[in-house]
Amino acid sequence: MERNTTRTLFTMGNRYLCLALCLCALIPSMLDAASDGLLRINMKKRPLDINSIKAARKESKYVNGLKNTPHGLSDANEDVVPLVNYLDAQYYGEISIGSPPQTFTVIFDTGSSNLWVPSSKCIFSIACYFHNRFKGTKSSTYTKIGDNLQINYGSGSISGFSSKDTVQVGDICVEDQDFIEVTKEGSLAFVIGKFDGIFGLGFKEISVGDLQPVWYNMVEQGLVKEQVFSFWLNRNEADEEGGELVFGGVDPNHFIGKHSYVPVTRKGYWQFNMGDFLIGNQSTGFCEGGCAAIVDSGTSLLAGPTAVVTEINYAIGGEGVLSSECKTLVTEYGDMIWDLLVSGVTPGKVCSEAGLCFSDGSQSVSSNIETVVGKENDGLGDTVLCEACEMAVVWMQNQLRQSATKEAVLSYVNKLCESIPSPAGESVIDCSTLHKMPNVSFTIGEKLYTLTPEQYILKTGEGAATVCISGFMALDMPPPTGPLWILGDVFMGVYHTVFDYGNLQLGFAKSA
Secondary structure (H helix, E strand, O other): OHHHHHHHHHHHHHHHHHHHHHHHHHHHHHHHHOOOOOOOOOOOEOOOOHHHHHHHHHOOOOOOOOOOOOOOOOOOOOEEEEOEEOOOOOEEEEEEEOOOOEEEEEEEEOOOOOEEEEEOOOOOOHHHHHOOOEOHHHOOOOEEEEEEEEEEOOOOEEEEEEEEEEEEEOOEEEEEEEEEEEEEEOOOHHHHOOOOEEEEOOOHHHOHHHOOOHHHHHHHOOOOOOOEEEEEEOOOOOOOOOEEEEEOOOOHHHEEEEEEEEEOOEOOOOEEEEOOEEEOOEEOOOOOOOEEEEEOOOOOOEEEOHHHHHHHHHHHOOEOOOOHHHHHHHHHHHHHHHHHHHOOOOHHHHHHHOOOOOEOOOOEOOOOOOOHHHHOOOOOOHHHHHHHHHHHHHHHHHHHHOOOOHHHHHHHHHHHHOOOOOOOOOOEEOHHHHHHOOOEEEEEOOEEEEEOHHHHEEEEOOHHHOEEEEOEEEOOOOOOOOOEEEEOHHHHOOEEEEEEOOOOEEEEEEEO
16 A cells, blocks of 8 residues: 555656646747747835835945847747736746755846755755745755855855756756755845745856856747847836836847947956946036946945935035044145146045045045045044045046136035945935936946936925935945945846847847
8 A cells, every 4th residue: 555655646746747747848839829929927015115215225246346220120939927016126037946946036136146045954044934935855856966155245144055857948948057055144134025035047157056047048048039128117106017127138128229239348247338427417527437336136225426415415415424534634634635736646546645645646545435434343534534525626626627716626525525435224215305306327338317306306295294215325346346336126127128148238228
């Protein structure tokens, strides 16, 4: 009797496995038969709260450093993954792992390359108990690799071990896919997060453990017709639909006009060269010589150099953290910095000439500005004065171009000191002044991409309880990686973005 029961269970298991494999084999023909090759799934939404914005800033994976004519894109063999809009703070969708499938909500993140979900073996981290956990023993296609791996984020990390299994994304079935089973989630942010794991869509060059990204297997296994995926993020909080991620092409209903393309300059993140950044119609002067930029669906906000974000905060009335060191610099060294600039000293050497920075040649030693206030717990002193000097030089140089007087320039810089953003805090804005705020523009491939105040200011709450928060956060990267901009969901919600892996380029068009 026991032998018959075992044989029956074994036969049933094989049938389920066969059914799963057959479904995977049928998927390409099912997609070809679809009217437009797209699969659409209903979206969910949850309201934003100010703590979510704080967590988004604090948990940024960049806090500790970094890790053309458009070609025809066919609608055939496209697969659409629905994205849920966590009121501008998180977009996420569903995937499944294993046979039979186990479902997880994940953030589709172009700023990382690994797939990870909590493991059933995660028993000592509270965060794991608030999310779905993968059970390898319940999957007939599961293989444990067992390499111990860790990924660091802003104020925490995840660790676990590598495994392989079948991963289903929409109607795309990826076989023998590497992923990380997380056994430790070391941050409270993972507890309150509305997602189980992360689905990396970056290049393999930044994959932890050199694991094969899911997108690479989609291409190699012939699951997509075009080596392209695209994001449409719906920023309208009132809509039921949060957005769509399309694998294998683009949906023409998601954008207006044509995409403008720029080449990927560095494989790892989806990185490209960006030109000047404008507030209103005025150049900030910070990226005139070019800045590196990254398009990152896993970052909620816009991140840029502290010097520029401070100018933005000042222009929009953001209440940042008062830096007494910055004001001290203006009072004690403002005249000297002015005189050096006017006399023709190269801006990059002004601070060393003033005795505020030690120079190693062409650039100052403290060129990795981590934001002035970010040092307050590490001991301020000379390093902070050097960093403040470097920002003041950028601001003064920009005002000199506009032929401002010395008194006006020093007064302006002194006011900017009051708008220096805290490294992980929010800049609160008076909601009634949105109509007075300037547009901001990014120069990408000789073209301006403009955001209005309604697009770069986030709102939370209703009626008298409404709070407006700047969509910009400060981030400073040292050369040669920086200066660096991160264009997250605030930008991608306005501009439909195509990630062209086959031609190593990025395309932008106005979102529909």
